[in-house]
Amino acid sequence: xxxxxxxxxxxxxxxxxxxxxxxxxxxxxxxxxxxxxxxxxxxxxxxxxxxxxxxxxxxxxxxxxxxxxxxxxxxxxxxxxxxxxxxxxxxxxxxxxxxxxxxxxxxxxxxxxxxxxxxxxxxxxxxxxxxxxxxxxxxxxxx
Amino acid sequence: xxxxxxxxxxxxxxxxxxxxxxxxxxxxxxxxxxxxxxxxxxxxxxxxxxxxxxxxxxxxxxxxxxxxxxxxxxxxxxxxxxxxxxxxxxxxxxxxxxxxxxxxxxxxxxxxxxxxxxxxxxxxxxxxxxxxxxxxxxxxxxxxxxxxxxxxxxxxxxxxxxxxxxxxxxxxxxxxxxxxxxxxxxxxxxxxxxxxxxxxxxxxxxxxxxxxxxxxxxxxxxxxxxxxxxxxxxxxxxxxxxxxxxxxxxxxxxxxxxxxxxxxxxxxxxxxxxxxxxxxxxxxxxxxxxxxxxxxxxxxxxxxxxxxxxxxxxxxxxxxxxxxxxxxxxxxxxxxxxxxxxxxxxxxxxxxxxxxxxxxxxxxxxxxxxxxxxxxxxxxxxxxxxxxxxxxxxxxxxxxxxxxxxxxxxxx
Numbered sequence: 059x060x061x062x063x064x065x066x067x068x069x070x071x072x073x074x075x076x077x078x079x080x081x082x083x084x085x086x087x088x089x090x091x092x093x094x095x096x097x098x099x100x101x102x103x104x105x106x107x108x109x110x111x112x113x114x115x116x117x118x119x120x121x122x123x124x125x126x127x128x129x130x131x132x133x134x135x136x137x138x139x140x141x142x143x144x145x146x147x148x149x150x151x152x153x154x155x156x157x158x159x160x161x162x163x164x165x166x167x168x169x170x171x172x173x174x175x176x177x178x179x180x181x182x183x184x185x186x187x188x189x190x191x192x193x194x195x196x197x198x199x200x201x
Numbered sequence: 202x203x204x205x206x207x208x209x210x211x212x213x214x215x216x217x218x219x220x221x222x223x224x225x226x227x228x229x230x231x232x233x234x235x236x237x238x239x240x241x242x243x244x245x246x247x248x249x250x251x252x253x254x255x256x257x258x259x260x261x262x263x264x265x266x267x268x269x270x271x272x273x274x275x276x277x278x279x280x281x282x283x284x285x286x287x288x289x290x291x292x293x294x295x296x297x298x299x300x301x302x303x304x305x306x307x308x309x310x311x312x313x314x315x316x317x318x319x320x321x322x323x324x325x326x327x328x329x330x331x332x333x334x335x336x337x338x339x340x341x342x343x344x345x346x347x348x349x350x351x352x353x354x355x356x357x358x359x360x361x362x363x364x365x366x367x368x369x370x371x372x373x374x375x376x377x378x379x380x381x382x383x384x385x386x387x388x389x390x391x392x393x394x395x396x397x398x399x400x401x402x403x404x405x406x407x408x409x410x411x412x413x414x415x416x417x418x419x420x421x422x423x424x425x426x427x428x429x430x431x432x433x434x435x436x437x438x439x440x441x442x443x444x445x446x447x448x449x450x451x452x453x454x455x456x457x458x459x460x461x462x463x464x465x466x467x468x469x470x471x472x473x474x475x476x477x478x479x480x481x482x483x484x485x486x487x488x489x490x491x492x493x494x495x496x497x498x499x500x501x502x503x504x505x506x507x508x509x510x511x512x513x514x515x516x517x518x519x520x521x522x523x524x525x526x527x528x529x530x531x532x533x534x535x536x537x538x539x540x541x542x543x544x545x546x547x548x549x550x551x552x553x554x555x556x557x558x559x560x561x562x563x564x565x566x567x568x569x570x571x572x573x574x575x576x577x578x579x580x581x582x583x584x585x586x587x588x589x590x591x592x593x594x595x596x597x598x599x600x601x602x603x604x605x606x607x608x609x610x611x612x613x
Contacts, residue, residue, distance in 0.1 A: 061524070066524075069524055069525075072592055075591060075592050076215065077597070080597070080600075081597075081598065081603070083603060094594065096610070097610030098555055098595060098605060099544075099555035099559075099610075101518055101519075101520075101559050102518070103595060103610070104594075105594035106445055121592075121596035122592055122593060123592055123593070123594065124517070124518050124592075124593045124594060124595045124596075125518050125519050125521065126518055126521050126524075127520065127524045129521075130521060130592060182408035189447070
């Protein structure tokens with residue numbers, strides 16, 4: 059299968075790879091929200107971590123991804139789009155925007171869905187840790 | 202010296218047609234274009250002579266009598282003819298009934314064996330699908346344990362296409378002959394690389410293909426034993442009664458000439474080539490295993506073909522690994538590039554965990570593979586695995602001492 063240039067670029071030069079600490083360290087940090095979605099047997103696991111400041115703005119985002127090139131590109135792109143956004147604003151990122159930006163073929167749409175799910179999961183984790191109610195909790199895209 | 206890129210390490214999928222084979226074929230397109238079934242003129246005679254020479258070359262490679270070689274379009278057709286043809290010939294009850302006879306095969310066979318068996322299952326035959334051990338091998342003991350009084354056919358590949366593992370065909374053949382059961386073996390990956398003697402190895406029916414041994418695509422053969430015991434088949438293709446009525450259709454003379462030449466070259470060069478490939482495969486496997494943590498060579502350590510290496514790399518995903526080694530043409534153990542997200546059913550049959558089955562490469566060497574290519578491949582794969590592991594959350598968990606297989610993942 060031919061990958062789009064943008065997918066290849068994210069694969070070769072992934073943006074914001076990493077984490078804000080080990081799984082046990084970030085579990086204790088209230089300024090960090092963690093989303094892990096997918097399963098190894100399905101061939102995709104995405105981990106997204108967001109660092110949120112006191113104004114509720116995402117200051118930094120990091121990802122790790124076990125998955126195909128499109129999954130890596132989707133999560134790498136998600137970190138770029140998250141930085142500087144408010145939580146509510148970040149909730150508005152849709153998988154279809156990722157599909158469009160990366161020119162994902164139909165068989166790879168699930169990668170973008172997974173990226174959207176990981177954004178929602180990270181935000182939900184941050185809110186839960188800080189006792190915040192989920193706002194504008196639109197359901198995740200059906201998949 | 203840097204090798205020419207991309208490197209072709211997918212010889213188990215198909216091989217380059219040897220230029221000597223092409224040369225042998227060329228006159229049979231436009232000059233010697235006769236139909237081998239034309240008995241009334243020289244065009245037909247020279248085509249027939251060419252087909253009969255190829256039949257001798259094919260028979261010589263496997264220790265058979267030329268009369269026992271039936272030309273087909275390839276292994277898929279040979280497998281279909283052997284399995285369906287034998288089942289119908291030796292059926293214990295007519296069509297429309299159940300209890301028509303028992304067939305033994307294995308779960309990690311090629312689809313060209315599994316699907317004919319499944320069709321027969323729907324048509325009233327009982328089929329046992331043996332499961333290999335962790336080494337991938339089907340033993341004579343496993344077959345003996347599955348035999349029933351109504352067993353009519355055993356069909357097992359000689360060497361596995363994904364793993365290169367070698368089943369105990371000679372021992373299984375001896376067992377089948379004791380019990381008067383027909384043994385068919387899909388020897389597509391075996392013939393041409395390993396010494397074969399259908400008499401010594403007690404094989405009754407054997408499929409193989411031209412394009413897996415440096416011959417052309419679209420031509421193959423089925424060995425059909427003629428004596429001790431004489432094996433008979435119900436034809437699948439009806440028509441002009443070619444190939445002793447077992448395979449009607451005008452002979453692919455050009456392809457058959459190439460097939461014969463490919464058989465001859467394999468016979469002459471096999472011993473030397475086998476040693477050379479084994480050395481290269483061992484270098485490749487040890488090079489990867491010594492430089493990459495959590496890396497496993499799948500299948501039995503020794504009972505494997507000299508040219509196939511199937512290696513799993515923990516905590517990286519197969520398709521992204523393929524993307525990272527784009528200069529190496531090889532196969533992924535995972536079917537992720539298709540619509541299915543299932544890891545290889547062959548690796549699963551061996552009990553390879555999902556996290557490893559998803560990240561396997563099948564690297565298959567061939568006649569033109571060089572040591573420089575092996576060195577290049579090792580470097581490229583090591584680099585790609587390291588790159589992907591810097592991104593892999595599973596690798597982090599593993600490094601933190603967490604058993605990834607024990608985590609409750611949210612099913613997606």
